[in-house]
Amino acid sequence: MRSRVPVATLFSLGLSLLAAAASAATPAPTISTQSYTWKNVKIGGGGGFTPGIIFNPSQKGLAYLRTDIGGVYKLNADDSWTPLVDFADSDHWDYWGSDAIATDPVDPQRFYVAAGMYTNSWDPNNGTILISTNQGKTFTESPLPFKVGGNMPGRGVGERLAVDPHSNNILLFGARSGHGLWKSTNFGATWTKVASFPDPGTYAPDPTDSSGINSDKTGLTFVTFDSTSGSSGQATPRIFVGVASVGSPNIFRSDDAGATWNAIQGMNSSWIAHKGVLSPKEGALYLSTSDGVGPNDGSIGALYKYDIASGTVTDISPVSGSDLIFGFGGLAVDVQRPGTVMVAALNSWWPDGQVWRTTDGGGSWSPLWAWEAYPVLNKYYAYSDALAPWIGNDYTDPAIVQQIGWWMEALVIDPFDSDHWLYGTGETVYGGHDLLNWDTVHNVTLKSLADGIEEDAVLGLISPPAGPSLLSAVGDNGGFVHFDLTKAPTAAARFSPLWSTNSDLDFAGNIPSTIVRIGNSNGEFALSTDAGNTWSQNIGGTSNANSGKIALSANGTNILWSSGNAGVLLSQSGGAFARVASLPAGAAIAADRRNDSVFYAATGSKFLVSSDGGKTFVAAAGALGASTAPVKLAVHPKTSGDVWVSTDKGLFHTTNAGASFAAVPGITQAWAIALGAPESTNSYPAVFAAADVAAGSGGGVGYYRSDNAGETWVRVNDAAHGFGSVSSNVLTADPRVYGRVYIGTNGRGIFYGDKS
Template sequence: MKSISVIQLLLAAAAAPVRAAASWKNVNIGGGGGFVPGFVFHPTEKGVAYARTDIGGLYRLNADDSWTAITDSITTDDKWNNWGIDAVALDPQDPDKVYAATGMYTNSWDPNNGTLIRSSDRGATWSSTELPFKVGGNMPGRGMGERLAVDPKNSKIIYFGARSGHGLYKSTDGGVTFSKVSSFTAVGDYVVDPSDTTGLNNDKQGIAFVTFDSTSATTNGATSRIFVGSATNSTSSVWVSNDAGATWSAVAGQPGTYFPHKCKLQPTEKALYLTYSDGTGPYDGTAGAVYRYDITNGTWKDITPVSGSDLAYGFGGLGVDMKNPGTIMVASLNLWWPDAQIYRSTDSGATWSPIWEWDGYPNMNQYYGLTTPNAPWIETGFLSQDTKHLGWMIESLEINPLDSDHWLYATGLTVYGGHDLTKWDTVHNVTIQSLAVGIEEMAVLGLASAPGGSELLAAVGDDCGFTFKASSDLGTSPKTPWMTPQWASSADVDYAGNKPANVVRIGSGSGAQQVAVSSDGGASWHAHNGTDTTKSSGTVAYSADADTIVWSSGTSGVVRSQNQGTFTAVASLPSGAVIASDKRNNTVFYAGSTTGTFYRSTDTGATFTAVSDALGSAEAVRDIIAHPTVAGELYVSTDAGIFRSTDFGVSFTKLSGLTNTQSISLGVGSASGSWNLYAFGTGANGNKLYASADAGATWTDVQGAQGFGSIAVASSKVLGSGNVAGQVYVGTNGRGVLYAQVSVSGTVPDATSSSSAPVKTSSTAAAAPSSSAAVKTSSTSYAAPPTTATLTLSSVKTTSTVGAELAQHWYQCGGVGWTGPTACVSPYKCEKQNDYYSQCV
């Protein structure tokens, strides 16, 4: 993400809009969908546990194994980084108290410093303390931890291990204020890539964990012995204080070579267990170790489950059974083939049993049964398609301290767990299920709702996408993701207005064709063979009759395909153009540039003509939407607000009430034949989601207290339902798709009754279409648009790099197997993130 200046809230001249009493909830994609770096159980209170995610906030466990999101209310547009959770801590003496360190990135992508949030009612309400530095919930090494800990003998004392070389911080007033521990000098100076200029991989990863020894004595009202790990692969990576933090020293005899990830105390044994890897995770690690430290004797023991050529991965997840001393579990951090591995020991690591083993390759003995009834798409889309059933990126593994049968672990996809864990020690076969109900950590990249067609089409990152045929399906996890073809991420989706069963989607991968079409509303798909394997990502527009696709790709400029033919360049549009199709007239497409120029095409996207000064003083087009049922009516979102046209983009009227608008959409209104206009923008209540039933004459705040994260930086997507009155969706970057029913009153004016004067776009009036030009589709009649001959093309804004083979900002530009462009649009540079992925930043 790119750093931006804080958007200054502008007060509208009109009175503050009405706040709609909307109740937001998640569309049930289910299964989690993202990375959960850590779980924390309360040591004494049954049923109290939390899951932290890297981009989706904090979740609280419910009695039925489901989860409730508890940080939405504090994740507003100006504090969108509160969905990045870098550490969690509970107060051992008070089960109602929970603390978390929030912040997304330590580099310029995140404009805000980190925050330490605290709650005394299990996350129902929050107080916060801003830190003097940034926190990186989505930075490398985020699976280490926990970096935050409450003194088990003094609830006022809290320690937090910072990133970026800032060291160790301490609070003595229950998290209200923090100060640096000057006596602690370790900073965790490891960086993944010192040559990285983005600040992502060249930042010091800092402190890895803080672990109190609750068995130690009390010094001045505080626990005397504290262990702190740092991101250093040396014999001074783990530190100890025996005088309640007054002085510190490296623990004697500790192993070197690897980075410590997790450190947990087994108080009955008076021992620490630690997992190590040669990478800081969550993607890397080709070797590692597991150690036991005897606190009383001050001795270390290597208890790594495997050795020699079998040791081809590091270790992350670590579970310690508090009811059965000596019982521990560890997980491979990244074992990419054939599957992850989990080990269990009942004798303090002297011997281990695996969850699977070879029975003469390629046969495998699997000592578990794994099902995903809560999210069936995981089975059909992933488990049945890959050898990796148990997962990958396993940094979190916990055994419930009050129930030895209950365990949880998380992968890069979902949360797994079960309730018969002790069977491992007898019949050596356990039951595993996906237990991520309520966790919706999807990054939503595109949304569509087709009137008379599928209610919701959601293009998402990492898990491709999903179709919800009807509104009644929104509460049921889909049986399958988008498949045949299935990509890691789908970048956008659109439908054909006159043939709503026809849908197109695009992917953001490489090495395969990234366009797919459906003729049954997204229930099934087939690859569009008109594209090659170099074009990827961006946005897509489908013509009204489903014969033409215009694709503003992220790699090859704007391209077009007609009748399943080869995609060819649209030379008249700049790279990165915003595009849309008229939903009723098959010949018309619209486009806009990042410099504020509006374009229109009346030859099914073959050529586009710039409309002179169409959008007045606007300097950037953010979104374009065409009316779902009225030909020629469209809305354009810009940095100056929203513009409306009812003549196919020949002339525009600027709507009042909102400025600096982002994503916009039309959805079925409450009155017969009416449509609501939804918009993210700056209005009387700040930068929020608003709705209007009268084409912008009045606006209603429909967001209320719900947080959607960033409106601009992370590009929250708004979508009005094409079928259900007053239903509106928001696609987020990390919390999936949220939706609500809203009530908005008003009547849409016709083109001549608006109180705002239209913006003149031509000195020649558009000729009225003849009656013979009228086209009839179903029960809706619409007129053919004015031809381009009626437009005056003087004083048109120009842009550079039309159709250039350059990757857009944030798109992929390199990596193993990448065949797309390796250069970026100015001023961005292609920076390596790992061996398989480079990005324009």
């Protein structure tokens, strides 16, 4: 479903000599701080891939969850989740990528995260093991000498990180990129390579991929300590490790705490083990395999049962032959009920995902649904999307409604409660509390249980002066009208027609109920005249433009589209979109909020103005200093010609439509910019900026507010709220609530902040 990359890496923070001289001549502003309360705008359905969920085997109710780009979470007693790495800022945005997690079975206070986003050039940072001794309240950092790939192919395998159940100072981590197996003997503080491990993994999904995403070797897939071997206080002797290699045995066993290793024979070596889950009372290791590393590949595989004492392997796959059109991913055992095992189809797309359950160690299986006769499915579950009403009926094929999910790599049964189960999909988390009914009446209650998980990647936000408080354009899940920030949207509040990804939206300054939005595929353009309740698609007739940014004139007459693939386009009075010859592709654009004929644009150091509804643009006399990459234009809601421009060389302000610009002192680089409600009726609008403020003024990269048009600033974010990659985030401010700002992130959904 998703393979997202940051919108951009951070721009160079260096200043040209000219800009430096100007900065030196003008004193930097003094930055004060102001306490803000930050909350998520509740979307509630998760919003993205959940590749891993783990329960602690020693403390009841203790569970953790990892996402691919939205950090890690801890389970609460009411089934909701609490985020744990919101401190990740622009220097540590890669901490929102988590390739593995581990919970300590001896000391449940200890929790570990293998953090890092990509192993290619998109992420310049090596990986980090985040170490917590208080169940994720705080972390210390242990750097690794290689990269970690939380959003890379194969991110659903695992867990790659494990704590020794008999000597919990020992951890093992299976690395990517040919780096092999690594060991810590001091609770993760330092790491050394296990030289004896024989195979670092040779499989790459596509060795010819020049981006480095699919051409990187997936490496090791899981590490499982056998808790039934050895004794407390000594290193566990028996360890199992899976490897992404094809053509030779790829599951290894050690019986001497990792000093030597032997390959397990008897499985199809063309398939890669995603999971290796121990069933202690059976003395068995269950292995789910696929012919790809996932999450979006794999057309065949098997489920194996390995008898540890005899060394025999048995294929216990729940389906075979023509019914086997997918690999296997998620795998769980009920440690209280030996022989009870569940396995999920990794990427069954039609008619739905699938989960099977056995209570006799794989001798017989029962599914979550079965065909009666097309198109009728016998669903052995009741479905509840009460916590995320928009999520239920997304994909239909005649009479079939898909509900169970896809990319099903995370699947767990609570070790203290056989009725409690959870699984992750490419979009959300499902599960329930009546799992044992599966074995009796063969019907369970399947619930959306992602409350508190906000993993959406947000590409656009608007807060109109009338109507709903907020509208959002998001990746993979379309977009929403947010009538209540504290409640998950209803199905009716989700944009329709539904496009997988909406890339931007805008409202008409004089008629804020008129709104436009654009999507990431050709021809995805829609207009609403009732504040997003209903939409008319493709007004203007374009079929060859997609993505980018959109601007709607003050009365809704004209639409300017800086597209991602077809340059800058204009539609006037509902007419067809045509190329604007006077603007280069990629220009930053905005509409005047009062004058229907006026648009603004910026490219390089130039600021351009159109007074004929966007047909032609003329460079203004004022310039944007030494800027090479303007990012965002924010226009005064009531005064024509008053415009702010954020750029790679600072923040600039004009009050005369670009005839002259003032560079805001001390701001060396600015990304997002927004104007919100003023402090008082006659005050200037509150200005919010995601910016880098010069050293020595109490600044740095952060989020700031000015109530006096940039003369002084207060910092509104804090150490607990870093918001990830500043260059990937979008910003809007509330025109009706003084001090309120919205931050749309690349992986943690939407935050809103209010003065405390």
